[in-house]
Every structure is written in structure tokens, then in C-alpha cells.
Amino acid sequence: xxxxxxxxxxxxxxxxxxxxxxxxxxxxxxxxxxxxxxxxxxxxxxxxxxxxxxxxxxxxxxxxxxxxxxxxxxxxxxxxxxxxxxxxxxxxxxxxxxxxxxxxxxxxxxxxxxxxxxxxxxxxxxxxxxxxxxxxxxxxxxxxxxxxxxxxxxxxxxxxxxxxxxxxxxxxxxxxxxxxxxxxxxxxxxxxxxxxxxxxxxxxxxxxxxxxxxxxxxxxxxxxxxxxxxxxxxxxxxxxxxxxxxxxxxxxxx
Amino acid sequence: xxxxxxxxxxxxxxxxxxxxxxxxxxxxxxxxxxxxxxxxxxxxxxxxxxxxxxxxxxxxxxxxxxxxxxxxxxxxxxxxxxxxxxxxxxxxxxxxxxxxxxxxxxxxxxxxxxxxxxxxxxxxxxxxxxxxxxxxxxxxxxxxxxxxxxxxxxxxxxxxxxxxxxxxxxxxxxxxxxxxxxxxxxxxxxxxxxxxxxxxxxxxxxxxxxxxxx
Numbered sequence: 391x392x393x394x395x396x397x398x399x400x401x402x403x404x405x406x407x408x409x410x411x412x413x414x415x416x417x418x419x420x421x422x423x424x425x426x427x428x429x430x431x432x433x434x435x436x437x438x439x440x441x442x443x444x445x446x447x448x449x450x451x452x453x454x455x456x457x458x459x460x461x462x463x464x465x466x467x468x469x470x471x472x473x474x475x476x477x478x479x480x481x482x483x484x485x486x487x488x489x490x491x492x493x494x495x496x497x498x499x500x501x502x503x504x505x506x507x508x509x510x511x512x513x514x515x516x517x518x519x520x521x522x523x524x525x526x527x528x529x530x531x532x533x534x535x536x537x538x539x540x541x542x543x544x545x546x547x548x549x550x551x552x553x554x555x556x557x558x559x560x561x562x563x564x565x566x567x568x569x570x571x572x573x574x575x576x577x578x579x580x581x582x583x584x585x586x587x588x589x590x591x592x593x594x595x596x597x598x599x600x601x602x603x604x605x606x607x608x609x610x611x612x613x614x615x616x617x618x619x620x621x622x623x624x625x626x627x628x629x630x631x632x633x634x635x636x637x638x639x640x641x642x643x644x
Numbered sequence: 645x646x647x648x649x650x651x652x653x654x655x656x657x658x659x660x661x662x663x664x665x666x667x668x669x670x671x672x673x674x675x676x677x678x679x680x681x682x683x684x685x686x687x688x689x690x691x692x693x694x695x696x697x698x699x700x701x702x703x704x705x706x707x708x709x710x711x712x713x714x715x716x717x718x719x720x721x722x723x724x725x726x727x728x729x730x731x732x733x734x735x736x737x738x739x740x741x742x743x744x745x746x747x748x749x750x751x752x753x754x755x756x757x758x759x760x761x762x763x764x765x766x767x768x769x770x771x772x773x774x775x776x777x778x779x780x781x782x783x784x785x786x787x788x789x790x791x792x793x794x795x796x797x798x799x800x801x802x803x804x805x806x807x808x809x810x811x812x813x814x815x816x817x818x819x820x821x822x823x824x825x826x827x828x829x830x831x832x833x834x835x836x837x838x839x840x841x842x843x844x845x846x847x848x849x850x851x852x853x854x855x856x857x858x
Contacts, residue, residue, distance in 0.1 A: 392763045392764060392777070392818065392819075392820070393763070393769070393773065393775050393776070393777050393819065394775060394776040394777070394796060395775075396775050396776070431843065436775065436776055436798075461661060461662060461665060462665045462668075462669075463669070465662075465665075465666050465669070465840060465841060465842070465843055465846060465847055466798070466841055466842075466843050467798060467800075467841050484659045485659055485661065486661075487659070487661050487662060487665070488659075489659075489662065489841065511697065512696055512697035512698065513772070514696060514697075514772055514774070514800045514801075515696075560772055560774070560800075561774065585768070586768070588770075589758045589770055589771050590770055590771070590772065591770045591772070591774050591775070592770075608767075612767065612768070614770055614774070614775065615775070640765070644776040644796045
């Protein structure tokens with residue numbers, strides 16, 4: 391009777407439209423966020439993450455409408471990330487119905503924002519996203535990158551994770567930039583190093599290509615939750631299949 | 645005409661949208677009002693007392709809005725549902741900031757030990773306790789109706805209640821040791837988990853609350 395490991399489908403949003411959905415060829419409207427969120431909910435998703443990849447800041451507020459719509463019909467936790475720069479951005483996303491807000495580049499540029507947001511809204515709704523890459527030119531193994539993995543920061547990912555938790559992060563979303571999009575599995579040594587170094591939950595992200603990768607994310611990487619996009623979006627696997635597989639391999643799921 | 649209002653107590657601590665939307669979803673014939681007006685809370689048919697963030701802040705904000713007395717009164721007089729910090733605040737004292745609660749019930753609020761908590765597989769357990777855990781129903785209660793024993797609900801918290809009166813306990817969850825996750829007394833029910841974020845099981849509990857005639 392323990393805590394279930396969470397499975398979190400991740401949806402990309404641009405200009406107020408969901409651009410990746412569940413097997414979206416089947417949907418009448420590939421962009422209908424409620425329909426997509428509802429389908430993942432029906433499949434047993436434990437949480438949903440929306441990542442705003444809108445290029446223009448003009449259209450970034452459009453995600454608020456999506457969150458409002460989804461939150462009034464889908465009753466599981468919703469996390470929103472992408473382009474969160476100010477405490478005010480956090481407030482607006484929470485008011486729209488997000489349960490947690492994920493902060494990435496801004497956490498590096500302005501760590502005090504994490505502290506301020508956690509102080510104001512509570513650590514339970516502040517997720518810090520860490521994009522990390524294996525490096526050879528530093529005295530540590532994994533370096534934090536920003537701007538979608540383009541800019542090195544000189545920060546040790548493990549130490550950075552600990553620092554973010556001290557400032558009030560209630561959860562960490564760790565993405566391996568080496569693995570993202572490769573479908574060869576999570577970077578489990580990275581996740582394990584961070585998970586062991588902090589007390590807050592860790593969501594593993596980046597690299598899932600099959601269901602065994604989800605299992606390994608938990609057993610090898612020590613993740614408390616696993617996030618995946620493409621394996622669910624393109625109908626390769628349903629969330630139910632993922633859960634059944636994890637359960638067969640001794641992992642507690644809902 | 646009978647007042648069909650469900651008042652969600654708003655004392656400025658965070659987002660109550662999820663709670664109100666979930667109530668609207670299960671109670672289309674009721675009016676759900678998110679309010680800090682003592683009069684509306686007094687007049688409402690039912691009261692939902694949510695809470696998130698830190699308990700000392702919640703108590704302070706509640707007092708700043710002059711809501712302490714109406715909330716305490718509602719715990720004795722009408723269908724009342726406490727959620728998360730809304731459960732914790734009903735007790736005498738919390739380890740969080742060593743804050744005094746409303747003292748409706750004897751007992752304290754304690755923090756999970758951060759060090760050396762492990763699950764059955766030897767994996768480290770994190771604090772906050774975040775995610776879906778099973779609820780063992782300790783009593784038969786109208787609010788557990790149509791909810792299977794050991795159903796999972798969504799949690800996010802670092803503190804838990806320790807009631808002195810064990811007859812209050814309506815449910816428990818293990819993390820890794822059992823803690824009280826639901827209490828019931830007369831017209832009051834309060835839970836540590838978030839029914840508004842617990843998918844079908846959570847909606848069922850809210851629906852049970854809306855139809856409850858204690």
C-alpha cells in the first residue's frame with residue numbers, strides 16, 4: 391500500500407493550440423485541448439503537463455484559455471511550463487487552473503524568482519525544470535543548459551537541483567538533453583544522482599522509446615514520476631498499457 | 645425557497661478554482677460561491693474549507709478576513725468538508741511554524757520525517773508526499789459511498805494530522821507508516837487528499853458530500 395509511481399503525458403502547446411495529441415490523426419480537431427486531456431484522463435494518466443512552446447510572446451497568454459477549459463472538465467493535476475518569467479506569470483497560470491507551474495530558464499537567470507514564487511504560492515506548486523547534458527570540460531558530469539539545450543550555464547546539475555530545492559522547488563523535472571528525442575531511454579545515472587541528492591520528487595523526462603524505459607526510469611533512475619510525449623501521442627502505447635507493463639515489472643501504479 | 649448555496653471559503657491562500665469547478669461539475673443544481681463574506685458562509689447550505697500553502701499563513705489570512713468564528717460555527721452546524729490544510733487547521737497546533745490552529749479538535753499536525761523514509765522496495769520516499777496513495781476506510785460513511793476501499797486519491801502535503809480522539813478517524817493512508825487522512829464527526833468530514841484532483845473517485849466523494857444529509 392504505497393505511493394504509486396506517476397505517468398505523465400506531456401502536451402506541447404503553441405499559439406493556444408495543442409500541437410501533439412493522442413494519436414491525433416483520429417481526432418476531428420487535433421488541437422482540441424479538452425478532448426485530448428480527457429482522453430489521457432480516461433486512459434488513467436496521473437497528471438498532465440502542458441508545455442508552451444509559443445515562439446512569440448504576443449500569443450503566450452493563449453495557453454491560459456486552454457488551462458481554464460481543461461481545468462473545468464478534467465480533474466487530475468495539471469502542470470504548465472514554458473515561458474514562465476515572473477511571479478505574476480505563475481499567479482495567472484494558477485488562477486487559470488494549473489496546479490503546478492514549471493520554471494526553467496528563468497530559474498537560472500533569476501533564481502530569486504523561484505524563491506519568491508514558492509514563498510507566495512507554496513512549494514507544492516513550484517516545479518523547477520532542469521535541462522542537463524553530459525559534459526567533458528567541467529569538474530562534474532552533467533551541466534545545466536538553458537534555452538532549449540542551447541546555452542551552457544557552467545552549473546553542476548546535481549548541485550543546482552539541491553540549490554533549487556533549498557529555494558523552494560517542490561518537485562524537479564529533469565530532462566536529459568542527450569536523450570531527448572532519441573527514444574533510447576532516460577538518462578538514469580543523471581536522474582539517480584539527482585534523486586538521491588534531494589528530498590523532493592523527481593520527474594524523469596527525455597528519451598522514452600518503449601515501456602521498458604519507463605520501468606528503468608523508476609528502478610534505475612529513482613524517478614517518482616515518468617514523463618513521456620511521443621510514445622503516447624502517436625498511439626504507440628496507451629497510458630493503460632504503460633501502467634500494465636510497469637505493474638508486471640513490480641512497480642506500483644494507480 | 646431552500647438555499648442551495650455551497651460556500652467555498654476563500655481567505656486569499658491560493659487557487660480555489662479547481663475546488664469550485666469540481667463542485668460545479670458534480671452539483672449542477674447548486675450554486676457554488678467562492679467567498680470571503682462571513683454572511684454568505686453563514687447562510688450557505690454547505691461549506692467547503694480548502695487550503696494550500698503553509699498553515700501559519702492560512703490561519704493569519706483567515707483571521708485577517710474575520711472568518712475564524714463563522715468557520716468554527718459551520719463545523720458544528722452544517723455539512724462541512726475540509727480539504728488539505730482545511731483539515732489541518734481544525735486541530736490545536738501544527739509543527740509548521742509552531743502555529744496554533746482553530747482547535748475544533750484536540751490533536752496536533754506533524755511533519756513527515758525527511759530522512760530515512762523508504763518504501764517496501766527500499767526506494768527513498770520523498771517529502772512532500774506527492775501523488776496517488778490508497779485510502780483505507782476506517783468507518784462506513786455516506787461520503788465513502790460508491791468508493792472502493794483502498795481507492796487511490798491524489799495527495800500533496802508534508803504535514804499530517806494526529807487526532808487525540810481516535811473515534812474521529814474515517815480513513816488512513818500509509819507513507820510509509822499509517823497516518824490519518826480523513827476524519828468524520830456528525831456534520832463534518834475532512835480529508836488530507838485533494839478530491840478535486842483525484843479523478844473519478846474524487847468527484848464521487850464530492851458528489852457524496854453535496855447529497856449528504858447528516
